[in-house]
Amino acid sequence: DWQQRGAATLIETEKNAETGEVRTKIIKKGVTDFKFGRTLGEGSYSTVVAAVDRQTGKEYAIKVLDKRHIIKEKKVKYVNIEKNTLNRLGEHPGIVRLYYTFQDERSLYFVLDFASNGELLSLIKKLGTLDIECTRYYGAQLLDAVEFMHNNGVYHRDLKPENILLDDKMRIKITDFGTAKMIDSLKDSNGKDTDKYPSDIRTSSFVGTAEYVSPELLTEKATGKEADLWAFGCIIYQLIAGRPPFKAGNEYQTFQKIVKLQYSYSPGFPYLARDLIKRVLVLNPKDRYSIEQIKNHPFFEGINWDRKSLWKRPHPRLL
Numbered sequence: 001d002w003q004q005r006g007a008a009t010l011i012e013t014e015k016n017a018e019t020g021e022v023r024t025k026i027i028k029k030g031v032t033d034f035k036f037g038r039t040l041g042e043g044s045y046s047t048v049v050a051a052v053d054r055q056t057g058k059e060y061a062i063k064v065l066d067k068r069h070i071i072k073e074k075k076v077k078y079v080n081i082e083k084n085t086l087n088r089l090g091e092h093p094g095i096v097r098l099y100y101t102f103q104d105e106r107s108l109y110f111v112l113d114f115a116s117n118g119e120l121l122s123l124i125k126k127l128g129t130l131d132i133e134c135t136r137y138y139g140a141q142l143l144d145a146v147e148f149m150h151n152n153g154v155y156h157r158d159l160k161p162e163n164i165l166l167d168d169k170m171r172i173k174i175t176d177f178g179t180a181k182m183i184d185s186l187k188d189s190n191g192k193d194t195d196k197y198p199s200d201i202r203t204s205s206f207v208g209t210a211e212y213v214s215p216e217l218l219t220e221k222a223t224g225k226e227a228d229l230w231a232f233g234c235i236i237y238q239l240i241a242g243r244p245p246f247k248a249g250n251e252y253q254t255f256q257k258i259v260k261l262q263y264s265y266s267p268g269f270p271y272l273a274r275d276l277i278k279r280v281l282v283l284n285p286k287d288r289y290s291i292e293q294i295k296n297h298p299f300f301e302g303i304n305w306d307r308k309s310l311w312k313r314p315h316p317r318l319l
């Protein structure tokens with residue numbers, strides 16, 4: 001079995017059936033252990049490159065960050081946030097897994113799952129629209145992954161179809177946790193239980209991507225886990241409509257539409273989906289549907305939320 005202790009190394013333990021002897025192997029990886037291939041994506045602070053582990057032949061996506069650039073742009077804390085949140089989230093089918101981290105004099109390396117079918121955004125653009133069956137399938141997976149994140153004290157804060165990848169079985173994998181918010185354990189430094197992090201922790205400073213930003217972030221400079229559910233509502237709308245609910249000529253106009261809740265449906269937009277979206281795209285985060293309420297909404301009728309079935313069932317035919 002594999003435990004993850006700090007992403008830098010993987011500890012592999014093997015129990016010998018006869019003698020019962022346990023053998024532990026520390027696996028440290030470095031740049032030379034991988035054969036780097038094509039560039040998968042370029043971010044403002046990172047480049048993601050396809051790579052193959054020379055020993056095992058397994059394919060990974062390696063996120064390479066240039067240290068000088070990170071330091072110059074004062075983004076070091078985001079690097080640590082990404083590493084710590086991914087380490088904390090460990091293993092969930094809907095979240096990109098961090099296997100190793102290592103560095104050389106110039107760069108930092110994050111060895112991540114390789115999601116071979118690219119971004120959900122590309123699928124939406126290719127299909128133009130997803131039917132109800134597909135929207136329910138992806139919506140349920142997204143909700144299960146967000147619930148897992150929240151239960152582990154992590155708010156993503158920049159959920160959008162570009163950050164939702166598709167693996168070889170066309171299942172989702174959420175990525176890009178550099179802007180996540182980690183709610184530290186409810187024990188403060190001397191281990192005393194405190195409620196210093198009430199569930200609706202208020203943070204400021206960071207803004208996500210205009211079309212998916214929650215109204216509370218724009219009006220009160222405050223976000224909590226409800227902001228991820230606002231983004232969820234925008235993504236469900238976009239899966240069906242082919243575009244996000246709030247989109248204008250520039251960011252400022254987009255923000256205006258959000259705080260005024262200015263969005264509309266194209267004719268033929270399914271009524272069951274409208275009803276769900278209406279209860280999620282609510283300006284006051286306290287009145288916004290919770291994960292539990294969304295799960296129980298008729299839109300998701302018939303979805304078996306048990307994790308195994310949710311992630312094992314094949315994806316519906318993509319029209």
Ligand SMILES: O=C(O)[C@@H]1CCC(=O)N(CCc2ccc(Cl)cc2)[C@H]1c1ccccc1Cl
Binds near residue numbers: 067102
């Ligand atoms: O936290 C860790 O796992 C190690 C600890 C030792 C270490 O030196 N680093 C790199 C720290 C760091 C972060 C940002 C820059 Cl720009 C430079 C160095 C950390 C690191 C190594 C590789 C990849 C990411 C990180 Cl944060």
